[in-house]
Amino acid sequence: MITRRMLIAAAGLAASALAGAPTFAQETVKVGLIVPMTGPFASTGRQVEAGARTYMAMHGDTVAGKKIELILRDDAGTADQTRRIAQELVVNDGVSVLAGFGLTPLALAVAPVIGQAKIPAIITSAATSSITEQSDYYVRSSFTLPQAAVPVATWATENDIKRVVTLVSDYGPGIDAETWFTKEFTAKGGEIVEAVRVPLQNPDFAPYLQRVRDADPDAIFVFLPSGVGSLFMKQFADRGLADAGIKLIATGDVTDDDILNDMGKPALGAITGQHYSTAHDSPENKAYVEAYKAAYPDMRPNFMSVGGYDAMHLVYAALEKTGGDATGDALIEAMKGLSWTSPRGPVSIDPETREIIQNIYMREVKEVDGELYNVEFATYEAVKDPAKTSDQ
DSSP states (O other): OOOOOHHHHHHHHHHHHHTTTTOOSSSSEEEEEOOOOOTTTTTHHHHHHHHHHHHHHHHHHTTTTTTEEEEEEOOTTHHHHHHHHHHIIIIIOSEEEEEEEEEEHHHHTTHHHHHHHOOOOEESSSOOOOGOOOOOOOOESSHHHHHHHHHHHHHHHTTOOOOEEEEEEHHHHHHHHHHHHHHHHHHHOOOOEEEEEOOOOOOHHHHHHHHHHHHSSSSEEEEEOTTOHHHHHHHHTTTTTTTTTTTEEEETTTTTTTTTTOOOOTTOOOEEESSSOOOSSSSHHHHHHHHHHOOOTTTOHHHHHHHHHHHHHHHHHHHHHHHHOOOOHHHHHHTTTTTEEEEEEEEEEEETTTEEEEEEEEEEEEEEEEEEEEEEEEEEEEEOGGGGOOOO
């Protein structure tokens, strides 16, 4: 009888064999996209897939003489499934690149797999700063929470916000956001009145928001994962925080473009810092939004989608740089230092950290032609991940 232990051992041997097998001669370069397509974070997966497929629709499916094949797998937001699927994609499908990872635990789950197979894993969504330190084969096309939170803190101190309550989801990205907002805000003279952490699963914000109202700060700084902003906005309005004169400042996950219209009037006036808005004014973004909506008329591209779009750009540009060599070490080295103009604006990959360097835009939720948009009004240019800069 074939046991589960035997299957795992066989998979390990196959992965070892694959790690040493050259992929340069392959005519097809396979990219394994692992994202949650079902479960509470399915909107993230749909957006990442849509962004990746829009890139291929705009740029074709061949590069450097290689045909690109995108293989989609649903991990339902479960780390055990992410790791199992990654192993299957490497061993059975022979992928040259992994991409996706809707949440930090899902990204971390593939570290042993990519280390053994020696292939790049492009993080399209997860935003905890420390992920890329867990393997030399990680590269990020999304953002980090410190990268978004620090500009929000800078803006707040420049706009007469002196007392703030922080409210974040209680897991890696939330703690990153809280830590780096607090560091920047207090260094510039601000006061954190209270730091509130909310459970990631099944959150009820009402009692926490009552604590915020009782503390009577100038503003509340918020990080929540993409997808739960609607519930937060409803409870923010129900608890009367805006009526009490408490400003809402946040990272852009809270006013996710994909669900912003569903939030309605409570979202108006929210100030956020993020690397992408559907309303970003550039020819590259206009072309992207047009192509995206042509393929997905019932969706609006958000910051997760552009993570998928730029992940595919990384694959294409790296293959062009290597002349079609799809071996893992060649690809990851080629990705370091790449720079291009994305729908989000100018970006590059830091060759030292493999983190993306990008503009962070301050935005306000406004009604434009009957719809809600994150309208940019200020730019912090070429922001590196502050958690990995020498002066922090």
